[in-house]
Amino acid sequence: MPRNAAALIIGNEILSGKIVDTNTTFLARTLFELGIELRRVVVCPDEVETIAQDLSALRSTHDLVFTSGGVGPTHDDVTIEGVAASFGRPVVRSEAVEKMIRQYYGDRATDAHFRMANMPEGAEMIRSSKAPWPTVVIDNVFVLPGVPEIFELKLVDLRKRLDQGQGFHSQAVYTLSGEGEIASLLQEIADAFPTVMVGSYVKWKAEDYRTKVTFDGYDSQAVTDAADMLVAKLDPAQFVRRD
């Protein structure tokens, strides 16, 4: 069964432009490779109630939800509280993670560090091969940290768990035609192949093509047929390449 997903990116630093969010793109590409359709991304501030409301809306309407950010030791790291509130569960402390934090920080460990051992009651803790702490998973929600290096490490580890062997098939056709010139042809192809997502991307800066047309779908034959249809109907002088 095709699955869909949503992401909740948590952090004032993204909304103020201090930090550039790269996690959304990494997540989007990973999910695409796994054949999971990312339907929605919400960026919200570090506020317990906002996180809880957004998460409740997202997790009830998507198969999987990934959160990013707000799991560090400081006052504005309130994601765990927000997730717990969304599920109507108390926040409890994981003794296993507390122990890891004690080992990692030794005498320097503060109360703030131990906040990172908090989790919603009943959450699962997934150990990761390389990331320092486990990932909190509760129902269909994966709670990931905002630091890109750790976000990516954890997501790479989660791939095995998420992979159901159903990826998208993709093809691309590059043309010298502008989007406006082939728009009606693309509409025709999209109508003829309803299972194929047809996308078009204009190169604003100089390249050897003007428009890249992409075809994505679960049905590899339909994807190929849709790309074939474009190549067949395109003015041969406008065709650049296909991949």
Next chain:
Amino acid sequence: MPRNAAALIIGNEILSGKIVDTNTTFLARTLFELGIELRRVVVCPDEVETIAQDLSALRSTHDLVFTSGGVGPTHDDVTIEGVAASFGRPVVRSEAVEKMIRQYYGDRATDAHFRMANMPEGAEMIRSSKAPWPTVVIDNVFVLPGVPEIFELKLVDLRKRLDQGQGFHSQAVYTLSGEGEIASLLQEIADAFPTVMVGSYVKWKAEDYRTKVTFDGYDSQAVTDAADMLVAKLDPAQFVRRD
């Protein structure tokens, strides 16, 4: 009066990871400079009904809403239809823009190109000094294109209209302390200065500091006092610099 804002980023290409969204960061930084608090970003697919629903939710709860993407000539460019649906207005064609398109494309102009002259009935068209087409504005909603170069051009032009002379004041303190070690101090400062947003950013990769603490707010004295408090209470050996 402080104003807040939301962004609706429209496009399957961002949700599939084919295109990296840079418009959100550019918008976030511009709004921050103008003292407008960006409270929420939603990324949604190219679907009329989804766009209409999201926009209705965002524009009723924020002072300003900026949309990005979905205003080109192809079948998946349905933002104008979505915006019109949100306002319950029909889509009409702007004769002025139609004329610009005819001048720009000449004989190559297709029906698809002329779709870019569509707008919700009653929308305002703001001419921009450098961007090829005007920007559609309706009520508190600014409809911007997804192509970053044009998005940025248009937003730079909109600054004058949006500027009410009320920027955020910002200061930063860099320290060798880890976030966990200063977390309770930051909490204390955040409590003492409720009008100041206190943020902390860990450098994951090597730098001359471990944590950057930021102070932002409309009240420049409070921002300075909050930064002063951190410097005063920080172990001097852990202080790196301030800016």
